[in-house]
Amino acid sequence: MEAEAAGAIDATTAEAARTAAALMAMTNVYYRAVHMAGDADLGKLPAGLRMNAMTKHGIAQADFELFGLAASAVKGCEGCTRAHVEGARKHGVPLPAIQAVLRIAAVVHAAATVLDAATTRSPTAALAVA
Template sequence: MSELDDIRQALPDSARDIRLNLGSMLGNDGLPELSTDQKWGAALASAIAARNLRLTRTIEALAGAQTSAQVLEGARIAASIMAMTNVYYRAMHMAHDAELAGLPAGLRMNGLAKHGIDKADFELFELAASVVKGCESCTRAHVAGAKEHGVTVQTIQAVIRLAAVLHATATVLDTLDEPALAEVG
């Protein structure tokens, strides 16, 4: 996992806890509550949602060695749809306007039905992206959806923890100077 080690080494001492959490969660024995598909799909959806290209490419490469192309595509679909719906539904929630909230969204979301992966896993990938994007109503909906598909609260918590650590990693990486990144890579 040298790519992950490069990311971890790039994190400054002020982010030591993030570095440790990243290593333990994405290591071979990390997050036993999640299947391999759930772990890497949620990691990819979180990285995409966090919008750090270096982290996304690293997670995508690592995930590609651990899971199928279909799971990776499902994670990409979940992240892309959540990028749109998290903004829309968060705005509806913030507006506190019943008339506005009652209007149809009018947004194409075919990927919600045509993702080609396990429905419970897709809910977890949507949850991961929604947590990173900070959409309360989407987070609630995907926790409920995951539970409806038989996902345990421990699995849901593991996805939320993973999303939090990947978001924190992206945030810290975004603050680093380009020369510091070049020295590590």
Template sequence: MSLDALRAALPEYAADIEQNLGLVFTGSSLSEQQLWGTAVAVAVAARNAVVLRELAEDLAPEVVTAAKAAASVMAMNNVYFRAKHMIGSELPARLRMRVVARPGVDKIDFELWCLAVSAVTGCEVCVVAHNDALRAAGVSAEAVNDALRIAAVVHSAAVTLDAEQALARG
């Protein structure tokens, strides 16, 4: 992974983010696949090409594909279920979500990635549902917390680099 390149790209004012990138990727309770898949799913959701390229580098293609699928399906679900919750609708979704049943990676890994993306996009309904599914499957509170920490820091790096790129264009 090119975490060092991503950390080096951050400006001085984002020193906390640079340090946190180092912290969240070391000593995590998540497996390597869970950790890097979470980062890639969040990078997709954050829509930052630099962050996505740096974090997806050297990952197995099936992990990158599944992480992209998690971000893609959650882009739809987070909008729909957040809005449905706001208006109090109880109508059925009638949306296809087959990838959730067969993500191409371990189901728990995919759930972690969906949780992280949902945290970034702010869908309370999805965050709660994915947390509940993970906890029911025996995933520790520490692992859930680690996925949320990764989501927060990767998203922050993406926002910071977007701001720098926008200001550099003058």
């Protein structure tokens, strides 16, 4: 997928997308688990996770919010999804663009799921799906 994107985005944007994916992989697990635990005191504790890259990524904050939104939606973190929708709207992203990101994330996730399943069955099955 990165090879396809290389012709459409610059290196800074590609790196910011990777940064968003890495941060969301970490924060989505943490915040989703805190939410699932249902312990108000646990929710009040500082996360203690390094998240400096949330503001030092080199692209427009609106775009970074959309990257975070896509990753959070796929990971199923309600709190992070809400936060990124709010952040995107705060930075002027129109609602149809937010919806488009959610739709794209859903389609990419579905395609990845099919390809993963095909690869698990057999290496040649993956080629037939692709």
